[in-house]
Each structure stands twice: as C-alpha cells, then as structure tokens.
Amino acid sequence: MKFFKIITVTSVLALAITASLPLLAEEGAEEKSWSNTTELSLVNTTGNSETSNFAITNKYATAIGKGTFNLDFDALRTETTTRVVQNIGGVLVVDETTAVSAEAYKLNGQYNRPITERLNWYARAGWYRDEFAGIDNSYAAGAGIGYVFFTDDSHTLKGEIGLGYVQEKFIDGTDTDFAELRGFLAYHRELSPTSKLFSELEILENLDETSDVRANGLIGVSANLSNRIALAVSYALKYDAEPPTLTLVDAGFPDVLFEFDDLDTTLKASLVINF
Template sequence: MIKTISKTSLITVAALALLPLTAQAQIANGWSGEASLTGSKTTGNTDTTDVGLGLKLAKDGDVWRHKFNASADYGRASGTTNKQRFVLGYQIDRDISERLYAYANADYFSDDFGAFEDGYFLGTGLGYEVILPAPIGWNLEGGLGYRSQTPQSALGVAQNSTNELAARFGSDFKWTLNDNVSLYNDSELIYSKSDTNIWNEFGLTATLTGRLAARASFRVDHHSDVPVGRENTDTITRFGLVYTME
C-alpha cells in the first residue's frame, strides 16, 4: 500500500520545486553549480525505472566555501508508485592551511520505500586536500556528528527512531580528463552503534554542447542493519543531462 506523503516530505517537495526558480539569483551572488535531469534503474528494496531531478551549488571565498545539494527521485512500476526519495544537504568549509580545512555539514533524507523512512545527520570535522590542483582533486574528511533515522514500518507496525552519536568519513575525487570529459568518485561512511551506512557513487560526464553535458553514474548504498523484510543494499544506475550554471 502506498504510504501517505508526510508533512516533512511535502515541505521538501516544495523546496525542491522552488530551487530552479532561485538558482539563477544565487549564481548572480557568486554561486556556481549544475542542474540535472536523469533516468535511472534501481535494484534492491525497489526494482523500478525512475526519473530524477538534482541541483548542486557551490560558492568559494578567500577562506570559506559553501556547498549545497538537493535531489528528488520518483519511480513507478505497473502503475504503482514504488519510489519517492528526497535529499537535501549543506556543507560549509573554512580553510586552516593550504590543504587542511574544518567543516560542518547537515544532511536530510525522506524515502517512502527504502530501508529507512527518513533521517538526518549533523556533524563537524576536518578535511584534507590530498591531491591538488586541477585536473585532479581528492579530498578526505573525517569527523563526528549526531544521526537520527527512522526504520520503515515492519509488518504494519511503526518503528522508533534511533538517535545517537556517529562517526563520519568521506572521500571526494574528481578528475578532468580533457576539456570535454571528466569523472568523479564520491564515498561516505557513517558509523554508529545501531547501523553503519556506506555508499559510493561513480560518474562520467561528457560535454555535448556549450553548458549542456551527458552523464552516466552508478551508486551503491549499503546499510549493515535494516528492518525485517528490507534489503541491505540498493544500487542506482543513472543516465541523464546536466546543465552547468556559472
């Protein structure tokens, strides 16, 4: 049975709907970024073909950096909605030296059909630029934070949220192969007593014309402990178009 969209999900949808309208105004204030439209194939807790919208924005200053991302995925199979996931994230960095920086981040997700219904993470830590400058960039991050997540209902019974301290480790790798082709490989691990979540996403982007590019990506998302009847691992294969905003 399709779950009724929560108030939080509705707020998230509204925010995502407004993002394209405000993105150009943010670009004028020193932000740059990209908007994407994708089709994807998901396996694991859902087996469906989906459509997705994404937005990434970044702003660099002398010592401060801001990064914002938002995405929405929606899928149907046999006339029934079987995927509805929303993600919001923000991170602020402050340079300590040429390579070392401190960061604080906040992430939220809502997922009607995954192992966890919704959750958030608030954290802080240190990052280090292992490789610089371009065309290759590789950042490693590690820190502590507070995580809350709610398992999906089991056998029709609502589950309690887990709220606990967690450790976070992240890797952000980018490589510009030439003027038209680039790749990335991003990973994150969040460890806590109740569950360890690790994901990795690899993507290849090729310029089509001007600011328009094609992108293919593959993501694996694994939870060590999930509710009964749920899969530990989800995969998403995406193909889509990316529009760069500068």
C-alpha cells in the same frame, strides 16, 4: 501521471531557458561567487506500457566570507501502471492501477572554511527519506576537518573526517538516534579537455552499535556538449549493514520479521546543466 507531466514541462522549460543563456561570459564581466549544476534524468512511456521515472540532482555552491557553502538536493521517483484485462460475463473489463515503485529524497548542506592551503574545517546537516528502504525521516548533523591530498590540472583527491549525530524514524513508527564517525573521499580526474571522471566514497560508523556500518558510493563520467550542457553516466550504491526491520502482525498467528535489503544501487544517465 500528473506529477510526471508537470516534471516534463518543467524540464523542457529549464532546457529552453538554459539554451537561451549566453554560452560565454561577456569579456571583462565580474566573476560570480556562486555556481549551480543540475542533473536531469527522465523516462516516460505511454500507450500499452505506462511507466515514468524521474531523477534530479542539484548542487549549489556559493562563497560566504572566506568559506564555501554547498547545498545538494536529490530526488528519485518511479511510477508504473499495471493493466489487467478480463472477460467477465461476456463484458470486457480493463483495470489499470498506478503505483509508486521507487521514491527517495535527500537534502544536504555543508559549510567549509580553510585553515591552511590544504586543511579546512566543515559543518554539515542533512535530511533523507526512502520509505522503500524503511526510512520515513533521517536527520543528521556533524562537523569535522577536511584535507586536500593533491590537486593539479589533471586530478584532485580530497578527504574529510568528523563526528555527527543521527536521528531516524522508520515507517513502522519506531525511531533511533546515535552518534556516528564519518569518513569521506572524493576523487576527480580530467580524462580529456571535454570529459572527466568523478568518484566519491562515504563511510558512516554507528558509534553506539559498531556493527551498523553504512556506506554511500558514487562513480561516473561526464562529457561536455557545450560550455553549459553535458551528458553524464553514473553508478551509485547505498549500503547498510543492519537495515531496518518490520514486524508483521496477523491476529492468531506468530509475528514475523521482514528485513529490508542491505544494498541499493542506481544506474543513471543524465543531462547536466551548468549555470
């Protein structure tokens, strides 16, 4: 559990630093050209039950020339300790085994530059790992155009469409690469002066095998506690129409195939820190 002790201390320090920042910018101060939002979710139990669940999402944005660069990072890790109690020859034997039951990491960078008030172009690159879904490393890069369908004080809808290239390596050592078509929609709505709804949908079409459709979805709400701190609840899904498969070998017996699940979901409550 050392990993989670470090994470817990780091999270507390981050909150302390954030709380010490001024909640309101000084009047007349120069407007900054960057922003950073961090979401933290932590569950840790000790004693008779030992489990640890940590999730972090960090979104950084900065102005570069006439465009904007966004760098997003996601991490999720869950550890569970199982205790087995036995009487062996009149002696109490306690065995505890700690194992990781969920772990995933994602890093994406994207640059957007306006063409007109509503139209823009983008270039993006990303990396992803989820060994529990069979993915050892997945790299993707692409470019396309984006369009703002509407935006006002209450809500915003924008979309993107583009082409990309994906290279994946699976946990059994096999790999694949393919061209993909990407579509993306994002909708944000102000529910009140201190709360908002956010949703995203990304569709990825494998152009080499069109039956291999993938989708990433997100919907959630957040409520401000102060100018810098908020609470958020979100539900995310990840779908793969043709998930990876593993060939399981046992000498003297026929090989068997195991197929990973095609749908992963995550329900998360988080503390949101805005810098």
